[in-house]
Amino acid sequence: MFKCSNDQMMNDKTKVIGTGLTGLVGSRVKELTADVFDWTNLSRSNGVNISDKKSLENAIIKDDSEVVIHFAAFTDLDEAEKQKNDKKALCYQINVEGTRNIASVCAKTGKHLIYVSTDAVFDGKENVLYTETDKPNPINWYGRTKWLGEQAVIDSGCKFTIIRIAYPFRTKFENKKDFVRKLLDKFSKGETLKMFSDTLFTLTYIDDISGALETIIQRKPSGIFHVVGSSTLSPFQAATEIVRVFGFNSKLIIPINLSVYLATSFRPYPRWSGLSNEKLKAGLDVSMRTFSEAILEMKRQLSFN
Numbered sequence: 387m388f389k390c391s392n393d394q395m396m397n398d399k400t401k402v403i404g405t406g407l408t409g410l411v412g413s414r415v416k417e418l419t420a421d422v423f424d425w426t427n428l429s430r431s432n433g434v435n436i437s438d439k440k441s442l443e444n445a446i447i448k449d450d451s452e453v454v455i456h457f458a459a460f461t462d463l464d465e466a467e468k469q470k471n472d473k474k475a476l477c478y479q480i481n482v483e484g485t486r487n488i489a490s491v492c493a494k495t496g497k498h499l500i501y502v503s504t505d506a507v508f509d510g511k512e513n514v515l516y517t518e519t520d521k522p523n524p525i526n527w528y529g530r531t532k533w534l535g536e537q538a539v540i541d542s543g544c545k546f547t548i549i550r551i552a553y554p555f556r557t558k559f560e561n562k563k564d565f566v567r568k569l570l571d572k573f574s575k576g577e578t579l580k581m582f583s584d585t586l587f588t589l590t591y592i593d594d595i596s597g598a599l600e601t602i603i604q605r606k607p608s609g610i611f612h613v614v615g616s617s618t619l620s621p622f623q624a625a626t627e628i629v630r631v632f633g634f635n636s637k638l639i640i641p642i643n644l645s646v647y648l649a650t651s652f653r654p655y656p657r658w659s660g661l662s663n664e665k666l667k668a669g670l671d672v673s674m675r676t677f678s679e680a681i682l683e684m685k686r687q688l689s690f691n
């Protein structure tokens with residue numbers, strides 16, 4: 387039998403540069419694809435701030451990876467809203483200027499850029515499943531900066547895939563809670579939760595985003611893809627499903643209307659933010675789990691820990 391040394395195995399892996407690999411989504415994708423991709427991690431902890439063009443350029447130019455995945459972003463939506471229209475503030479500098487910097491180095495070096503965007507580019511005014519041909523019209527500052535990031539990618543002339551993800555969640559991650567783990571925490575303490583029953587969203591299991599990215603990195607399709615789960619439901623319906631699968635008391639969920647939130651919130655909330663993943667399925671043959679399938683898998687993973 388022919389035995390490979392560790393070095394030879396490393397060389398068989400596709401080399402990929404990633405930003406945001408310490409975050410909720412990027413760290414799980416890196417973990418799940420460690421056998422197929424050899425990741426170069428560009429992060430502030432190793433001296434690369436994406437808002438600093440020079441340090442970023444040096445790091446990308448000297449690396450011979452063909453693909454760059456750009457997960458890094460300013461993701462605190464409330465904090466972003468406080469910075470509305472301030473182009474000198476962090477949210478704009480990271481989400482727009484940082485993305486412009488990355489896209490411009492990719493254009494210069496011929497690397498393929500995968501930019502991770504969001505459902506928040508849509509205004510959510512129509513009760514439809516938004517597709518890749520629908521026109522974005524973000525209604526909050528975070529969504530606007532991510533959309534301006536998309537435009538910076540397109541305008542740069544680099545080879546690109548833009549993926550829009552929505553409400554990503556995973557089984558475990560200490561550093562940041564997502565929608566599903568926030569609810570699991572509360573329900574396990576017996577706390578009741580008020581959930582909107584008159585809004586829609588599309589939750590996405592990060593393990594599926596990882597699978598989709600394996601295909602996208604290998605095939606490098608150009609254009610925009612919605613990499614989202616296969617169920618669009620209200621937060622009340624999602625909570626009901628979590629309670630059912632994990633065996634909590636359904637009385638812990640109280641349905642409320644969006645108007646309750648809008649009465650006190652300073653950040654606009656897109657009401658109908660369901661996204662369609664048909665293009666991903668038809669064009670790249672990638673299937674994404676339904677919400678029920680994903681939380682069953684989550685429960686299975688938790689039972690092993």
Ligand SMILES: NC(=O)c1ccc[n+]([C@@H]2O[C@H](COP(=O)([O-])OP(=O)(O)OC[C@H]3O[C@@H](n4cnc5c(N)ncnc54)[C@H](OP(=O)(O)O)[C@@H]3O)[C@@H](O)[C@H]2O)c1
Nearest residue numbers: 406407408409410411430435436457458459461504551553
């Ligand atoms: N989470 C969601 O609900 C959601 C929904 C839709 C789309 N998205 C998109 O998905 C992507 C990943 O989101 P996430 O939730 O995983 O993010 P996250 O957990 O908030 O992590 C943000 C990442 O960005 C990095 N970063 C921030 N500023 C940076 C800078 N100036 N230079 C270099 N790195 C910087 C952070 O690295 P360090 O702090 O370690 O330097 C961290 O790895 C983002 O593009 C986001 O817009 C997220």
